[in-house]
Amino acid sequence: MNIIRTVRSVAFSSIPNRTLSTTRSLSTPSAQYTAFEVNDKTGIATLTLNRPPVNSLNLELLTEMRNCLKDAETNKCKGLIITSSSNSVFTAGLDLLEMYQPQDERVKSFWTALQSMWMELYGSKIPTAAAINGHAPAGGCLIATACEYRVMLPNFTIGLNETLIGIVAPKWFVSAFLNVVPRRVAEQAITQGKLFTTAEAHNVGLVDDVVNTKEEAIAKCEQFIGSFKNVNPYARALTKQQFRIKELQELEQQREKDLQIFLGLIMQPSVQKAMGIYLEGLKKKSKKQ
Numbered sequence: 001m002n003i004i005r006t007v008r009s010v011a012f013s014s015i016p017n018r019t020l021s022t023t024r025s026l027s028t029p030s031a032q033y034t035a036f037e038v039n040d041k042t043g044i045a046t047l048t049l050n051r052p053p054v055n056s057l058n059l060e061l062l063t064e065m066r067n068c069l070k071d072a073e074t075n076k077c078k079g080l081i082i083t084s085s086s087n088s089v090f091t092a093g094l095d096l097l098e099m100y101q102p103q104d105e106r107v108k109s110f111w112t113a114l115q116s117m118w119m120e121l122y123g124s125k126i127p128t129a130a131a132i133n134g135h136a137p138a139g140g141c142l143i144a145t146a147c148e149y150r151v152m153l154p155n156f157t158i159g160l161n162e163t164l165i166g167i168v169a170p171k172w173f174v175s176a177f178l179n180v181v182p183r184r185v186a187e188q189a190i191t192q193g194k195l196f197t198t199a200e201a202h203n204v205g206l207v208d209d210v211v212n213t214k215e216e217a218i219a220k221c222e223q224f225i226g227s228f229k230n231v232n233p234y235a236r237a238l239t240k241q242q243f244r245i246k247e248l249q250e251l252e253q254q255r256e257k258d259l260q261i262f263l264g265l266i267m268q269p270s271v272q273k274a275m276g277i278y279l280e281g282l283k284k285k286s287k288k289q
């Protein structure tokens with residue numbers, strides 16, 4: 001891959017207890033919806049989702065996320081932090097326009113890219129952390145739970161709300177959720193399509209910490225990644241794999257079947273109708289604001 005390396009100085013003087021540092025921006029020429037930077041001092045990469053207004057995950061954004069993850073691993077970064085450039089939305093989840101009245105080839109590529117992105121993030125060798133600085137419904141929650149650590153800002157929401165849109169959270173969405181939330185809580189919440197407030201999410205273990213600012217959230221993620229500094233990275237990666245291999249193998253072996261189930265479900269007229277009504281509701285709400 002053709003990676004452009006630019007060196008960009010970032011003054012951290014406004015952030016207490018931090019020495020001046022630099023970040024390298026590694027970005028592919030086509031990067032449109034993401035910013036990817038590596039802190040030269042800590043070796044930690046930050047992937048910032050930047051697809052206004054709500055960072056909905058379309059094929060291009062998913063592809064860029066995969067490229068960033070690959071860059072972080074190839075460059076032997078100490079860890080990866082995922083965050084958002086928005087002040088109110090981490091990501092609104094999958095771009096509903098990819099699934100509403102979709103084109104055949106595009107929707108297949110979209111779902112395949114989502115499967116790949118999830119497997120690469122969930123199974124990543126390097127430590128991963130989510131600085132959730134906004135709402136994280138559905139696919140947003142999927143990204144957060146694929147990471148090893150989550151910190152969230154107050155008064156936002158997170159969860160798997162698919163049933164409220166008339167769609168179903170696939171098994172692999174649920175499996176990562178089950179890593180962090182007790183089974184009984186998960187079953188009730190996911191069948192109800194419940195979105196947890198930050199405080200509720202913290203209470204059930206869906207997020208590990210709550211802080212007030214994005215800077216604090218990034219610092220917490222850095223602290224988490226830094227906690228592995230005395231651990232052999234190879235031993236760490238293999239140990240992580242032992243915890244995650246089952247879900248990864250399950251999806252890898254069922255990829256085609258999962259795609260066909262997805263296509264079968266979203267192409268049902270009743271599902272298309274429900275999605276259309278949901279989208280219309282979002283647009284009406286957006287116009288009122």
Ligand SMILES: CC/C=C\C/C=C\CCCC/C=C/C(=O)SCCNC(=O)CCNC(=O)[C@H](O)C(C)(C)COP(=O)(O)OP(=O)(O)OC[C@H]1O[C@@H](n2cnc3c(N)ncnc32)[C@H](O)[C@@H]1OP(=O)(O)O
Pocket residue numbers: 053054056088089091092093094095096097135137138139140161162165167168169170171258261262263265266279282283284285286287289
């Ligand atoms: C066995 C089963 C196997 C397979 C299963 C089969 C299929 C289904 C699996 C699919 C899994 C799906 C996962 C998903 O992620 S679906 C998406 C779920 N997301 C949501 O429900 C969130 C919807 N959005 C919101 O609630 C709000 O937008 C949000 C995030 C709280 C932010 O609010 P706000 O800042 O006020 O922004 P607006 O609501 O005004 O939105 C601005 C603008 O963005 C449009 N928009 C919002 N979300 C999406 C989205 N997810 N996709 C596309 N577009 C979105 C919104 O309509 C507005 O558009 P406008 O043109 O009016 O500006």
